[in-house]
Amino acid sequence: MAGTDPIHQFVIQDIFSLFTVGGDGTEGSGLHFAFTNSALFMVATVAIISLYLVLSTGSKSLIPNRAQLLSELVYEFVANMVRSAAGTAGMKFFPLVFSLFTFIFVANMLGMVPYFFTVTSHIIITFALSMLVFLTVVIYGFAKNGPKFLKLFVPAGVPGYILPIVAPIEFISFMSRPISLSVRLFGNILAGHITLKVFTGFIVTMSSLGFLGILGSALPLIMAIALTGLEFLVGAVQAYVFAVLTCMYLNDAIHPSH
């Protein structure tokens, strides 16, 4: 039954325990730290990105080979994204956006491999990443602009008597950014993987119902194949969306007046 349980793929298992902070020593108390399957895939994600980018650019060829060309294309892609959304001043956040984009992208792609764990299917991961962006925006925004950063909530050209309505809306929309950013990524990946698992589960369930069931299981099979392609697309698009929104939020920190 475990093979068709759509939730099972999100279970986090300890590979080995590290330490427990606080608690009374009994099981389940305190903060338990462990090297989990999630951690394993985070390490794998970072290792893949780092090794690929470092090794493919090792020769520093003037005329790139294929591996180096891919690295350069990703670099140019993210660099153009940052430059167009946040301007040249935003390029100081280029490593952050590049890390976010590649991390989410590779984690999503790894998650598409059967039996692999999807790091981004956990709300705490996406929320941590979006809080990283949010705090970067707030801290840098105040450090660079001081109180002028609050002009972010006062759109230029709005008459004074509307401001009591507009400013709270702007404030709420600003404060809800980390939630929308994290839930968008988490929800897309989680829902996609559950749907995929449910349809592939149908194949198994129907196949066990005899000859007609095997024939009928072609329908969820087709669906599963289509969903697999869609999930690759969603994984790539969500990484892109996360990076683009990060750039736009950073732009607010750099140029707070609308």
Add this chain to the structure above:
Amino acid sequence: MVTQANAQEAAAPADTTHAAPAVDATHADPTADTHATTEAHGGGHESGVFPPFDPATFPSQLLWLAITFGALYLVMSKIALPRIGGILENRKAIIDADLAAADAARQKTDAAIAAYEAALAAAKAKAQGIANQTRETIQADLASKRSSVEADLTAKVTAAEARILATKTEALTHVDEIATETAQTVVTQLVGDVSTDSVRAAVAKAKE
């Protein structure tokens, strides 16, 4: 219970009775299917909670996210991105330099062509000048030679004419003498001696 077993497993990965507690757990609680399944795979710190919302897993996830993402950020910002940026800048610089060199070479070519054409025009002009000069020299030479020859000829003609005139004049003076002598002879034959002077005077008289 099961979690306890898993912790023991984690501590001793080589444990050959790996699946045994899980199987036991499944059999022990067959009614709660999902619950048992989750347990059987040994993951849930708190079975029954939807895994992504299980707070017991948050510390580990946050810890490893911080470690891995921090490492990724460091590797990207310190090694990979400066290197790729360097490659791209280096390439751009080389392309720009090559383009500039090509432009400079083209300008040099243009200058060389212009210089060549100027030199050619100058040489042409010079050649024409020399040709003109030579022609003028030759013409002047010719003209002077012709004029000298003409002057010579004129002088010769003049001299000849003068000589002819002199000869004629001389001849004419001889006519008187011949006439005198002839008349003297004729008269002598006819009349006898007569003085030369009287004959001459007679001749001169006859001529008038």
